[in-house]
Amino acid sequence: MYKFVIVAPQADKVSLVGDFNDWDVSKTPMIRSGQSGLWTVAVPLSVGRHLYAFVVDGTTWLQDPSAPIAPDDGFGRANSVKLVVRGSSL
Amino acid sequence: MSRSRLVGLATLLLSVSLPPFVRAQEPEQQDRMAKLDIKTRGAVELLVDSAVAEGLPTQPLRSIALLGITRKADGKQIIAAVHRKLIALRTARVVLGRVDTLELDAASSVLIAGAKPNQLETFKNRPRGRSDLSAFIVWADLIGRGVPGEDASSAIARLWEEGADDATFQSLWNNVQSDILRGLNPGTALQNRIREAPGRPPTTKGPQTPEGQENKRSE
Numbered sequence: 495m496y497k498f499v500i501v502a503p504q505a506d507k508v509s510l511v512g513d514f515n516d517w518d519v520s521k522t523p524m525i526r527s528g529q530s531g532l533w534t535v536a537v538p539l540s541v542g543r544h545l546y547a548f549v550v551d552g553t554t555w556l557q558d559p560s561a562p563i564a565p566d567d568g569f570g571r572a573n574s575v576k577l578v579v580r581g582s583s584l
Numbered sequence: 585m586s587r588s589r590l591v592g593l594a595t596l597l598l599s600v601s602l603p604p605f606v607r608a609q610e611p612e613q614q615d616r617m618a619k620l621d622i623k624t625r626g627a628v629e630l631l632v633d634s635a636v637a638e639g640l641p642t643q644p645l646r647s648i649a650l651l652g653i654t655r656k657a658d659g660k661q662i663i664a665a666v667h668r669k670l671i672a673l674r675t676a677r678v679v680l681g682r683v684d685t686l687e688l689d690a691a692s693s694v695l696i697a698g699a700k701p702n703q704l705e706t707f708k709n710r711p712r713g714r715s716d717l718s719a720f721i722v723w724a725d726l727i728g729r730g731v732p733g734e735d736a737s738s739a740i741a742r743l744w745e746e747g748a749d750d751a752t753f754q755s756l757w758n759n760v761q762s763d764i765l766r767g768l769n770p771g772t773a774l775q776n777r778i779r780e781a782p783g784r785p786p787t788t789k790g791p792q793t794p795e796g797q798e799n800k801r802s803e
Binding site: 511513516517518519540541542543545555562563564567568569570571575577579 | 668718
């Protein structure tokens with residue numbers, strides 16, 4: 495399982511979207527930890543180069559500040575990158 | 585004819601009459617694809633059917649279409665992005681021959697990132713059982729983060745020819761990434777780190793083991 499974390503104290507809901515869940519905003523809701531504004535979720539990932547982003551309140555797309563960025567997703571926006579190689583992740 | 589046989593026959597006829605694109609999709613994907621306008625969906629279906637006919641993986645194409653839907657991208661943009669991926673998958677297949685789906689997808693990402701098809705040729709003849717997936721993943725990412733394409737290509741090819749394993753590619757990526765975060769120019773970061781990468785004599789058979797290789801991962 496791979497853990498994703500984002501700080502969004504003002505958000506009412508945050509979702510993780512990526513090629514691993516068909517970029518579906520409804521599939522991977524993140525869980526808020528107390529009052530800190532920290533949102534987390536853990537998902538299984540296969541080996542590969544995974545693109546992902548966080549969607550805040552269903553409309554605002556955020557990149558992961560702790561991950562590298564893939565500059566162009568074909569739609570003029572950037573996504574974050576999680577590299578999973580055999581035995582570990584990048 | 586019994587009722588169960590009729591139902592079975594109807595199911596068979598229905599599944600045969602559906603285009604391959606529709607048959608191969610998960611129900612949830614079909615629902616979301618329905619958000620596309622008819623013209624865009626038809627064009628995407630044609631591209632995916634082409635991939636099916638050529639024996640290319642279709643999931644990378646669907647994933648791009650679904651990203652476009654979620655992004656609320658224009659139909660023309662979605663078609664262009666799916667088409668670009670299909671071309672890259674096709675080119676990677678021509679250069680590399682038969683490789684598994686993950687490797688082909690990763691190789692196509694290298695091409696989309698800006699590598700030239702002839703730069704993939706290093707990976708065409710490889711020992712049985714050796715995967716080039718890690719090399720492709722790191723290569724595409726290095727280009728995406730600003731390392732000049734020629735530098736990234738020659739560095740990855742050199743490591744590959746020297747028999748680098750997954751851990752070596754992983755540590756290279758980690759070290760270059762940490763240098764970039766420290767403010768180093770991406771190209772310079774790669775050049776510095778590639779000099780430190782463990783060299784091994786070129787191999788001609790069998791997958792590599794990590795024995796004897798230094799893991800330079802810095803994190």
